[in-house]
Amino acid sequence: MTPAGLYGFLILAAFVAANVPWVSDRFLVVCKRDKSAWLRWLEWLVMYALAGGLSVDLEYKLTGTRHVQGWEFYVTTLCLFLVFALPGFIYHYDLKRPSSRKIQD
Numbered sequence: 001m002t003p004a005g006l007y008g009f010l011i012l013a014a015f016v017a018a019n020v021p022w023v024s025d026r027f028l029v030v031c032k033r034d035k036s037a038w039l040r041w042l043e044w045l046v047m048y049a050l051a052g053g054l055s056v057d058l059e060y061k062l063t064g065t066r067h068v069q070g071w072e073f074y075v076t077t078l079c080l081f082l083v084f085a086l087p088g089f090i091y092h093y094d095l096k097r098p099s100s101r102k103i104q105d
Contacts, residue, residue, distance in 0.1 A: 003062055010051075010058055017047040018081050019088030040092075048081050 021043040026032050028043060035043070060066055 006058055006062065010055055013054060014051040014081060015084045017051045018044070018084035020047060022085065022088030022092040044085060048078065051081065052077065 021035075021040045025035060028046065033039075056066060
């Protein structure tokens with residue numbers, strides 16, 4: 001696979017990982033449980049870490065080294081991951097049918 005193909009795969013994987021907490025009702029796509037908002041945000045942070053680990057591995061595979069990054073890099077990637085999560089967030093809170101949501105008394 002070409003480096004451009006690997007970069008495209010990384011962006012697609014990050015987009016999917018950013019939307020999984022909002023689309024799936026399973027915690028980390030494994031455990032079936034009723035997820036509250038804070039648990040969805042925690043899962044989103046775990047997915048950010050997994051996508052970051054994938055990108056570090058991809059960087060090592062392509063270049064043979066791992067470059068040291070400053071805090072600016074992590075803030076930028078976190079914001080990009082937040083933008084990637086927007087479609088799933090909108091789907092979960094605005095577009096999902098009200099009858100499919102559990103109404104809590």
